[in-house]
Structure formats: C-alpha cells, structure tokens
Amino acid sequence: EPEVTQTPSHQVTQMGQEVILRCVPISNHLYFYWYRQILGQKVEFLVSFYNNEISEKSEIFDDQFSVERPDGSNFTLKIRSTKLEDSAMYFCASMRGHEAFFGQGTRLTVV
C-alpha cells in the first residue's frame, strides 16, 4: 500500500541553524501538508500546498518557514533559523478527497 515517507526520522540541530525536512507524498495525491506536534500536545496545522503553491498557512508558519516541491516527488519544509521552541514532531501528509495520510514524522530537536 502506498505511504507517505519522511526523512530523517530524527534531526538534532543547533539553535540558529537551518534544517530541511523531507517528505515523499503518495504519488497521485494533489494536496500536501505539514503539521507539527509539540511533545504531549495536539497536532497543529502549519501549511497546505496545492498546484505548486501554498494554499493556506497558519499563524505558526512565519517567515522562517518555507515549503517547496523541487522535483515533482519530494516535498520539503525548511526552517531557516531554528529556535528552541521549534523542537517538535513534524508530520507530512498528503490527501485524497478528505482522507489525509500521514508520514511517520521527523523528530526535530533544537539544542
């Protein structure tokens, strides 16, 4: 069964550094998303992406965040200058109809 894959599974980075989280969505899906989950809290929407552009973003998704679909299969989330509070699980999802399929997540730890 097709699935959403994310790499790396765990990323440790120093505060102020840039990180790129990678996702390969399910190939025939058209909508892609990034969500994050701070430890013990609920899953929060960051951004949705359709037709090679951002369709919606939350207040969390400020100027330090960007998304890209560089080659038609990968979908990336870049955090330009990481802060301690960016430490969280980051989930990529792709959507068919209203059903969202989530990846296993990348645990980002900012030290």
Add this chain to the structure above:
Amino acid sequence: GESVGLHLPTLSVQEGDNSIINCAYSNSASDYFIWYKQESGKGPQFIIDIRSNMDKRQGQRVTVLLNKTVKHLSLQIAATQPGDSAVYFCAETFYGNNRLAFGKGNQVVVIP
C-alpha cells in the same frame, strides 16, 4: 482559550470491554469529522470519518457518533484489544477547506 499541557486524559480499559472516547469540536461550520489513532512514535492513522449529514457511522469494531446540537463527537471501540492502546484524536474540517483542526488527544490504555 484552550489549556494545553503534557497530560492527556487517559482511559484505562480492560481487554475485551468497550471503550468510548469523547471530543468536543469548536467550529459549527465544520461538516466533516475524522478520528485518528496515533501510536507511540508514529504519525496519525485514519480510523473512521463522518459527514455532518449523518449522526452515526460504523466501521469494523468502531462506531462514530456525531451530535451537532452540542458539537460533540464520540468514538466507540468494541471489544478493545491491546493493539488499540494509543492516543486518539478527533479532527474537523469543512467543505472547501482541507485543513484539519485536531482536538486534544485521549490516551487509551488497554489492560490485558
């Protein structure tokens, strides 16, 4: 505003018993609701969904009930098994918007 914290409501249930997990949603414009299961270290996994024109939907061992009057959603798991131990989230969205708004999770612990 909502309170957030590190402690999830926890339901401890004996293996074989039925579980009921509740969720209050916030947006009266929401017309589509989904329950997700999240096992430790994994992403949310779709369980069952329901549209706002229904009040009940059944799946395999799971039933979702929707009460739009009080904006309440519940998930019933029949004959709970150890593999059902996880955190369960409800999520809502509305037509024309694919963004999911997740509720706070509920931890289910199945006692063998």
